Amino acid sequence: MADLSKDAPEAEDTAAGTPLQVHDLRPAPGSNRRKVRKGRGEASKGKTAGRGTKGTKARGTVPVGFEGGQMPLIRRVPKLKGFKNPNRVEFQVVNLDKLAALYPEGGEVTADDLAARGAVRRGRPVKVLGTGEISVAVQVKAHAFSGTAKEKIAAAGGTADEL
Numbered sequence: 001m002a003d004l005s006k007d008a009p010e011a012e013d014t015a016a017g018t019p020l021q022v023h024d025l026r027p028a029p030g031s032n033r034r035k036v037r038k039g040r041g042e043a044s045k046g047k048t049a050g051r052g053t054k055g056t057k058a059r060g061t062v063p064v065g066f067e068g069g070q071m072p073l074i075r076r077v078p079k080l081k082g083f084k085n086p087n088r089v090e091f092q093v094v095n096l097d098k099l100a101a102l103y104p105e106g107g108e109v110t111a112d113d114l115a116a117r118g119a120v121r122r123g124r125p126v127k128v129l130g131t132g133e134i135s136v137a138v139q140v141k142a143h144a145f146s147g148t149a150k151e152k153i154a155a156a157g158g159t160a161d162e163l
Helices: 096-104 111-116 147-155
Strands: 092-095 106-111 128-130 138-143 159-162
Touching: 092 096, 096 147, 106 111, 106 147, 128 138, 128 147, 147 159
Parallel strands: 092 128, 106 138, 138 159
Antiparallel strands: none
């Protein structure tokens, strides 16, 4: 037989000089423990096999949610209706009467300026709604406008620009 150590040096067992075979592989001593064989006699883990004594659960398989014939909790609790839209944009609302109170002489209105004056919170989209009246010309820059808000701002001589 040919000397395999010259042909395949990477598969060689250097201590014995013979090639390493798959059937030679063994786990380290003490690393594997034998599985417990439950229910195989009364000497160890036998007889009731860790299931307690008597009853359905000791004798056969029982469904996970089974409550002895009582209506199960999962069927007693009402189901959730609808869903929560992950793409919903929640605007902070500012009405025209609030703009008229904050800017009595008119001027430019931005989301950052409204946040500085305490009308809205910083970093969230702002929508202007048409409740109330405005008589001064304001140049409003916001993320959204209602139709009546645009009309009233334009009628007062101002502009409504969407960001």
